[in-house]
Amino acid sequence: MSDINKGDSILEIRGLAVEVQGKRILEGLDLTVRAGEVHAIMGPNGAGKSTLSQVLAGRPDYDVKAGTVRYLGEDLLALAAEERARRGLFLGFQYPVEIPGVNNVYLLKAALNARRRQLGQPEVDAFEFLGLVRDKMRLMQMDESFLSRGVNEGFSGGEKKRNEILQMTVLEPILAILDETDSGLDIDALKVVAHGVNSLKRDDRAIVLVTHYQRLLDHIVPDHVHVLAGGRILKSGDASLALELERRGYDWVRAEAAAA
Amino acid sequence: MASTPTDLDALVAQKYEHGFVTDIDSDTVPPGLDEDVIRMISRKKGEPRFLLDWRLKSYRHWQTMREPHWAHVKYPPIDYQAISYYSAPKQNSDGPKSLADVDPKLLATYAKLGVPLHERARLAGVAVDAVFDSVSVATTFKSRLAEAGVIFCPFSDAVREHPALLEQYLGSVVPPTDNFYAALNSAVFTDGSFVYIPPGVRCPMELSTYFRINAAKTGQFERTLIIADAGSHVSYLEGCTAPMRDENQLHAAVVELVALDDSSIKYSTVQNWYPGDEHGVGGIYNFVTKRGECRGRNARISWTQVETGSAITWKYPSCVLTGDNSVGEFYSVAVANHYQQADTGTKMIHIGRNTRSTIVSKGISAGHAQNTYRGLVKVLPSADGARNYTQCDSLLMGARSGAHTFPYVEVRNPTATVEHEATTSKIGEDQLFYCLQRGLSAEDAVNMIVSGFCKSVFKELPMEFAVEAQNLLAVSLEGAVG
Ligand SMILES: Nc1ncnc2c1ncn2[C@@H]1O[C@H](COP(=O)(O)OP(=O)(O)O)[C@@H](O)[C@H]1O
Ligand SMILES: [Mg+2]
Numbered sequence: 156m157s158d159i160n161k162g163d164s165i166l167e168i169r170g171l172a173v174e175v176q177g178k179r180i181l182e183g184l185d186l187t188v189r190a191g192e193v194h195a196i197m198g199p200n201g202a203g204k205s206t207l208s209q210v211l212a213g214r215p216d217y218d219v220k221a222g223t224v225r226y227l228g229e230d231l232l233a234l235a236a237e238e239r240a241r242r243g244l245f246l247g248f249q250y251p252v253e254i255p256g257v258n259n260v261y262l263l264k265a266a267l268n269a270r271r272r273q274l275g276q277p278e279v280d281a282f283e284f285l286g287l288v289r290d291k292m293r294l295m296q297m298d299e300s301f302l303s304r305g306v307n308e309g310f311s312g313g314e315k316k317r318n319e320i321l322q323m324t325v326l327e328p329i330l331a332i333l334d335e336t337d338s339g340l341d342i343d344a345l346k347v348v349a350h351g352v353n354s355l356k357r358d359d360r361a362i363v364l365v366t367h368y369q370r371l372l373d374h375i376v377p378d379h380v381h382v383l384a385g386g387r388i389l390k391s392g393d394a395s396l397a398l399e400l401e402r403r404g405y406d407w408v409r410a411e412a413a414a415a
Numbered sequence: 416m417a418s419t420p421t422d423l424d425a426l427v428a429q430k431y432e433h434g435f436v437t438d439i440d441s442d443t444v445p446p447g448l449d450e451d452v453i454r455m456i457s458r459k460k461g462e463p464r465f466l467l468d469w470r471l472k473s474y475r476h477w478q479t480m481r482e483p484h485w486a487h488v489k490y491p492p493i494d495y496q497a498i499s500y501y502s503a504p505k506q507n508s509d510g511p512k513s514l515a516d517v518d519p520k521l522l523a524t525y526a527k528l529g530v531p532l533h534e535r536a537r538l539a540g541v542a543v544d545a546v547f548d549s550v551s552v553a554t555t556f557k558s559r560l561a562e563a564g565v566i567f568c569p570f571s572d573a574v575r576e577h578p579a580l581l582e583q584y585l586g587s588v589v590p591p592t593d594n595f596y597a598a599l600n601s602a603v604f605t606d607g608s609f610v611y612i613p614p615g616v617r618c619p620m621e622l623s624t625y626f627r628i629n630a631a632k633t634g635q636f637e638r639t640l641i642i643a644d645a646g647s648h649v650s651y652l653e654g655c656t657a658p659m660r661d662e663n664q665l666h667a668a669v670v671e672l673v674a675l676d677d678s679s680i681k682y683s684t685v686q687n688w689y690p691g692d693e694h695g696v697g698g699i700y701n702f703v704t705k706r707g708e709c710r711g712r713n714a715r716i717s718w719t720q721v722e723t724g725s726a727i728t729w730k731y732p733s734c735v736l737t738g739d740n741s742v743g744e745f746y747s748v749a750v751a752n753h754y755q756q757a758d759t760g761t762k763m764i765h766i767g768r769n770t771r772s773t774i775v776s777k778g779i780s781a782g783h784a785q786n787t788y789r790g791l792v793k794v795l796p797s798a799d800g801a802r803n804y805t806q807c808d809s810l811l812m813g814a815r816s817g818a819h820t821f822p823y824v825e826v827r828n829p830t831a832t833v834e835h836e837a838t839t840s841k842i843g844e845d846q847l848f849y850c851l852q853r854g855l856s857a858e859d860a861v862n863m864i865v866s867g868f869c870k871s872v873f874k875e876l877p878m879e880f881a882v883e884a885q886n887l888l889a890v891s892l893e894g895a896v897g
Contacts, residue, residue, distance in 0.1 A: 212852050216844070240854035248852075252845040256867030262853060265863070269854030305867065306849075322853070 161191035161358040164225070165330050166211075171222035172386075173203075173210050180206045182386035184222070188330070191358040195372055195397060196365045198383035199405050204365045205249050207383065208334040212246040213239050226330070240266070241273035243329030247319040247336050249365075254306035260288060262306050263322055270326055291324045294354060296347050312339035320351040331355065332363045337371035349374030369401035382408045443502040443633065448495055450474065453602055456501050460571050460605075463578050466585075473591035473601035480595045486758040487787040487819055488727050490663070490700065498665060500603045502633040544569060544608045544624045556620065563619050565649075566611040570638055573609035580611055584642055588671040588708045588735070596667040596729075597704040600636045604669065607637035612647035612678070621877055623652040626668075634665040641671070643678035645711060650681040652880055663691075663726060665700045672707030674714035676738065680707060681717045683876055684732075685884055688724035693782070695754025698726025705732035709741030709767075717744040718761065719875040721884040726755060731789065733762035736770035736798075743772040746872040750888060751784030751816070760790035760821075765798035765831070774805040777869050780816035787819040794831040801831040809839040810868050812861075862888070 159165070166188040173181040180203040188194055198204055210217050211224065213236030224231040231239065254262070268278040279287070285302075292301065295317050307315050316336050323331055333352065337345055352362065352375050364375060372380075372394065380396040381388045384405055389412040390396070400408075444452065453474055457467040482493070543555045544567065560567050566577060573581055591601035608624040626637060643649055666688060672680050682705075691698025701724075707716035718732040728751075734743025745761035763772035772792065780786040792803045809818035818839055826833055842864055850860035866873070866885055873881050 212848075214848055236848065236851040237854050237856055240852050246852050248849065252843060252849045254846050254849070254864055254867055256870035257863050262850065262855075262863070265855055265859065266853035269856075273854075326853075 159190050159227075159329065159359040161189075163190045164188075165190055165227060165361045166231075166363075167223075167225040169223050171207075171210070171224065172220040173206055174218045174220055175206060175216070179220075180386060181210070184383075184387045186381065186388055188361045188363060190361055192379060193356065193362045193364065193375060193377045195377040195380045196363060196383050196388075197367055197380060197397065197400055200367065202383045203386060204367075204383055205334055208246055208249075208332050208363075208365055211239075211332060212236060212244065237269070241269050243270070243327075245323050245326055245328035245331045247316075247323060247331065247333040249334040249338070251307050251310075251315040251319055253308050253310070255308050257306045259304055259306050259318070260285075260302050263288065263325055266322065267325055288321075288325060291321055294324065295321045295351050297321060313341065313344045316340060316348060317344065317351075320348050324351055324355060327355070328360070330361050330363070332365065334365045335367075336364070337366055337368060345371065346374060369397050372397045384409055385412070443499050446497050446499045448474075448498070448500055448603065452500055456603060456605060459501070459503075460574060462574050465578075465582055466574060469586070469591070470602050473598050474603075476592050477595065477598035477602055480598055482595050486729050486789070487785060487821075488729060488756040488758050490727055490756075493665060493700070495599075498634040500634060500636070501605060503605075544622075559619070560622075563616055564613040565616060565618050566609065567622050568609055570604075570607040570609050570640070573640075577609070577611070580642065581609075581640070584640060584671070584673055586671075588673060588706050589669050589704050594704060596702045597669050600638060600667050600669045600704070603634075604636045604638040607639045607668070608641075609639070610641040610649065610651065612643045612649045614644040615646040616644075617647065618649040621650050621652060623654065625654045634667065636666075637668045639668070639670040640673075641680055641682070642673045643675060643680045643714075645676040645678060647675075647678045649679075650683070650877060652683040652685070652877060654685045654687070663698055663700055665702070666725075668703045668705075670703070670705040670732075672716055674707065674709045674711065674716050674738075674741075676711030677713045678711065679715040679717070681719070681877075682707070682732070683880060684718075684720040684722070685876075685880060685887065686720065686722045686724050686728070687887055689726075690724045690755050691726040691753065693753045695726070695783075698755070699724065701725035701728045701730065703728075703730040705730060706735065706762075707733070707743070708735040709738045709743065709770075711741070712738040712767075713740045714738050715742040715744075717742075717746070717875070719744075719746040719872065720748070720759075721872070721876070721887065722747070722749040722757060722759060723887050725757075728755075728757040728759050730759050731761055733764070734772060735764045735766065736772065736801075737766045738770075739767040740769045740771075741767055742770070744875075745772075745774045745776070746875045747776045748779070748869045748872045748884070748888070749777070749786060749788075750779045751781070751786040753782040753784060755782075755784045757785070758787040758789055760788045762791040762793065763803055765792075765794040765801035765803070765828075767798060769800040769802075770798055771801070772803045774803070774807070775871055776805075776807045777872055778807075778809045778818055779812070779865060779868070780809070780818050781812035783815050785817045785819070787821065789821045789823075791823040791825070792833055793824075794826045794828050794833070796827045798828050799830050801828060803831075803833045805833075805835045807835070807837040808868070809837075810842055810865070811839065812842045 168184055168186040171181055171184040196204055219232055264284050271278055297317060336348055340348060377394055380392050382390045390408050450471060453470050457470060589597050591598050610622060612618050641651060674680050688699035688701055709716055716734050722728055736743050743763050749757045749759050751757045761774055774790060776788045778786040778788055788807050794801045807820055811818055820837055822835055824833055846864050847860050865888060873884060876884055
């Protein structure tokens with residue numbers, strides 16, 4: 156269906172520096188993500204994981220001071236947020252926002268159609284769309300009542316996260332960045348969310364999980380694990396690095412980087 | 416590059432679609448106001464003596480009054496002698512007898528405004544009265560309504576054809592002494608609509624009046640009177656537009672509703688007077704008194720308004736709940752963008768027993784606009800078991816706009832229940848970014864968020880107009896995020 160093959164470069168970040176309200180958060184960050192891979196970005200609270208996610212998604216008030224980001228060979232930073240989304244970049248928010256009075260399904264349908272227009276595909280009609288959403292809702296074990304509710308309106312923390320993953324499964328992104336999708340979930344919900352994410356793993360797609368717990372990685376096994384601290388990727392490794400971080404914390408990574 | 420909210424500023428500023436002027440011969444009196452002008456208006460309309468006397472009395476009272484300045488709005492002093500109080504498109508005879516007698520230019524104007532007066536090209540099932548400057552130019556569906564016994568005609572016709580009804584009800588809800596603008600209106604009002612629904616009749620179609628200010632330097636002072644007799648029902652809608660002009664124009668209307676036993680009146684407004692340009696030049700001063708009285712038991716009056724136009728809006732559609740078990744409702748969306756100022760809200764006066772009222776107000780401020788909700792819930796000692804529920808939400812777009820809420824509550828009966836909820840939120844950068852991240856354009860995102868915010872009011876509008884209101888909202892808020 157797509158002309159992306161396993162191992163193709165999806166995201167290439169070089170020397171990224173970002174300021175938020177005059178404060179330098181990221182500095183010299185490098186990261187490469189290829190098709191078929193699952194990456195986990197870990198790091199202490201306040202390290203800049205969400206900042207990185209939001210910058211990649213095109214949040215306007217975050218200033219990129221230096222560096223380049225290429226997405227599918229294009230200059231990502233030159234694209235408006237909505238253009239990035241339409242090209243298949245999806246951000247699962249750490250704190251999904253409530254939009255009262257706007258129907259969940261209505262937003263999701265508009266989102267899917269924006270993506271389909273970009274792909275030159277016809278828009279889905281309401282009937283076809285509802286069928287699709289119902290399938291995905293079953294996957295995410297979500298209640299029918301969800302269809303008539305406002306976007307995240309009155310949702311519990313867990314419901315909001317499930318909703319993010321539901322949206323992701325409907326939109327079938329090329330690059331999914333999931334910011335702390337595991338936080339605030341009980342173990343059953345965590346399994347459901349992990350199942351949703353795993354269902355999306357494919358050779359022509361990449362997933363970046365942002366988390367500071369190993370817990371999620373028991374259910375979604377990453378190919379690469381990175382430590383974000385001091386504004387950049389301090390260390391990268393395979394799935395075993397996550398276990399080591401769980402045991403030893405982050406200070407040793409910092410010490411190691413300082414010594415180098 | 417990126418479509419940041421700041422870039423949105425560059426999106427086309429608000430486009431006002433109805434800003435054209437119709438080039439038509441009109442009979443306009445020179446600016447100025449004195450008793451002779453009032454006598455002249457009354458004579459032109461062939462009014463009975465009681466009405467002229469009523470006008471003169473109102474005028475004399477008005478001269479003793481001062482312009483109110485308690486509203487949260489600012490404007491330079493109005494020179495009431497610089498306004499022309501009467502302007503009418505020239506007609507062959509003393510008035511059109513049918514659409515065939517109406518000047519084709521006028522018909523074209525209304526067609527351009529989306530209000531086709533030809534009955535066959537009509538909005539299905541909606542009867543229209545069209546008021547152009549000071550006079551009514553056409554009323555459609557008169558005969559079909561007459562079969563049901565419904566009277567729906569220009570105010571000027573009612574004066575001649577139904578003087579008894581007029582004498583009984585005119586000023587019975589809004590007396591000429593009520594306030595400065597109501598007194599002025601009572602002295603100089605020119606036209607408007609008159610509706611009478613006989614006992615037990617459910618009006619067979621929606622009634623609507625379309626108000627258009629065209630001539631320069633004129634004021635529009637229309638008067639609407641709706642009477643729902645016992646057990647009758649009516650749904651009425653008004654729409655308003657005006658050309659773009661650099662000077663401000665005054666619109667001071669009075670609307671009176673009377674609901675007798677077991678009757679109901681649903682009054683919806685889509686107000687889109689010219690709001691002025693993006694620098695605050697020009698626009699209509701909309702100083703309006705609207706009030707309904709549930710005079711009978713179990714009567715119901717419901718106001719729904721979508722206010723997007725006018726440089727300044729000063730209006731408080733109110734309900735006087737005199738009859739036991741009567742119900743008053745007020746659903747409002749008020750949008751103010753650029754330099755618009757809106758001070759609007761309602762009054763619910765509980766007099767009868769077990770009277771109930773509901774207020775839902777949604778204020779949206781963008782640009783440099785100031786949007787004020789002002790409401791009064793008053794429960795008199797006689798109103799045992801009265802209940803009110805008020806919900807008042809403000810949405811701010813951008814950092815330079817303001818939202819203000821003044822809810823006044825006066826309860827003089829211990830058995831009454833009054834509930835008030837209020838929220839103010841900023842149209843979140845967060846909400847906007849969330850939608851952009853899902854691939855929506857900034858405009859679609861803003862429209863979606865704002866419609867969501869207004870949903871509980873839009874659902875009160877008659878179907879045909881809910882869509883219109885939604886579109887209007889989208890146009891009013893173009894370029895509003897920044
Ligand atoms: N909108 C903002 N305004 C000001 N500071 C912010 C904002 N967002 C994040 N920060 C700051 O940026 C740093 C990184 O935050 P964040 O990216 O949320 O970290 P993480 O997701 O790794 O916990 C923190 O010091 C935080 O206080
Ligand atoms: Mg975070």
